[in-house]
């Protein structure tokens with residue numbers, strides 16, 4: 001009997017979210033996908049959707065800001081007979097607010113989810129995915145490259161995550177871990193915006209990015225041969241002004 005290899009997606013929530021789309025793409029590619037998020041009911045819905053598509057998925061309730069919890073998620077995803085070949089760090093919290101009005105703990109929480117959790121996941125991937133090798137993709141945003149007024153906490157976290165990804169790519173690439181960072185330059189057509197910014201989501205129309213299109217790009221990164229690796233992709237809708 002042949003066994004499929006594994007994927008781990010950290011930051012899976014709603015079925016209409018990027019994390020779920022990436023997980024579904026990896027499952028369609030033949031991997032057994034481990035879904036890490038904080039909410040059992042949401043993870044179970046994504047597991048059911050993948051099963052209905054004919055794929056394999058396992059929910060692992062995880063807080064990506066907790067060292068022990070992240071280690072447990074990797075332990076589950078690395079348990080044989082398959083090996084972990086594709087990991088995605090997708091947790092993020094689009095924390096808006098002007099710096100002068102911001103509570104210190106708000107900034108710290110934004111950093112914990114958006115950057116520190118990425119360190120925990122990146123470190124564990126480096127420890128566990130080598131020497132066999134594989135792909136590790138970090139989800140970025142427009143804020144990875146610029147600090148806009150009203151988004152200082154989010155931009156600080158995302159810029160830190162991008163630099164972490166660059167350093168990890170240089171440290172682990174030669175040994176066989178393909179580390180990539182994807183700048184999602186615009187709003188995603190999904191549950192997060194529709195729930196938190198419904199007016200913006202409605203008015204944005206086809207400016208919003210296609211989740212499955214983003215997921216296809218992540219999968220493309222995973223398919224690249226070791227002598228033609230991309231570190232960074234930027235993705236936007238054709239009608240996004242940039």
Ligand SMILES: NC(=O)c1ccc[n+]([C@@H]2O[C@H](COP(=O)([O-])OP(=O)(O)OC[C@H]3O[C@@H](n4cnc5c(N)ncnc54)[C@H](OP(=O)(O)O)[C@@H]3O)[C@@H](O)[C@H]2O)c1
Pocket residue numbers: 010011012013014016017018019020036037038039042062063064065089090091092093094113117139140141142184185186187188189190191192193
């Ligand atoms: N939505 C956008 O317009 C947009 C635009 C550009 C970039 N991005 C980036 O895309 C990623 C998210 O994609 P999405 O917006 O479509 O949302 P998504 O993939 O549906 O959601 C990510 C999920 O991560 C989970 N999460 C949050 N904190 C976590 C933690 N500490 N530990 C484990 N899981 C955690 C949340 O689920 P639970 O609360 O159930 O844990 C959340 O639903 C983020 O990196 C974000 O910065 C989003």
